[in-house]
Amino acid sequence: MAKVHVKLKVNGQAVEGLCEPRMLLVHFLRENLALTGTHIGCETSHCGVCTVDIDGKSVKSCTMLAVQAEGASVTTVEGMANADGTLGALQEGFRQMHGLQCGYCTPGMIMRAHRLLKENPNPTDDEIRMGIAGNLCRCTGYQNIVKSIQHAAAKLRGEEYREAAE
Numbered sequence: 001m002a003k004v005h006v007k008l009k010v011n012g013q014a015v016e017g018l019c020e021p022r023m024l025l026v027h028f029l030r031e032n033l034a035l036t037g038t039h040i041g042c043e044t045s046h047c048g049v050c051t052v053d054i055d056g057k058s059v060k061s062c063t064m065l066a067v068q069a070e071g072a073s074v075t076t077v078e079g080m081a082n083a084d085g086t087l088g089a090l091q092e093g094f095r096q097m098h099g100l101q102c103g104y105c106t107p108g109m110i111m112r113a114h115r116l117l118k119e120n121p122n123p124t125d126d127e128i129r130m131g132i133a134g135n136l137c138r139c140t141g142y143q144n145i146v147k148s149i150q151h152a153a154a155k156l157r158g159e160e161y162r163e164a165a166e
């Protein structure tokens with residue numbers, strides 16, 4: 001099949017590549033750009049492990065073709081670290097609050113939480129649970145994921161995280 005030229009921005013950098021028109025964005029990110037932080041799970045838009053941020057929206061990157069991302073600005077989990085290479089607030093939150101076990105869902109959770117906190121910097125636990133409803137974790141029971149996102153939210157607001165009584 002003839003290949004198509006795709007040009008977009010990923011984590012602030014202009015990138016381009018050739019791909020078949022049927023190639024999914026998640027495969028383009030992983031195979032053409034070697035950004036393997038974005039995981040592949042179901043490839044049917046159920047699990048959320050492939051979530052990235054595209055032009056200010058959370059998108060499951062198995063649900064769109066790479067060619068549809070032409071001209072878009074994409075952020076992947078690799079773009080979540082601070083400029084000096086230290087862990088970003090969400091990464092630090094997941095580390096501090098034990099928001100992962102096997103880690104397979106974590107990049108998608110972080111990318112979804114990134115957009116959630118942009119839209120709602122001070123969410124309730126229920127709002128976080130609703131916000132990550134499209135991201136499945138088979139390990140944690142979600143409680144620590146919610147705490148991790150609250151930890152990051154507090155940090156981004158310049159506040160100290162206080163764990164709510166359970």
Ligand code: FES
Nearest residue numbers: 041042043048062
């Ligand atoms: S791999 Fe995209 S939603 Fe599961």
Ligand code: FES
Nearest residue numbers: 101103137138139
């Ligand atoms: S930490 Fe294993 S799937 Fe979420």
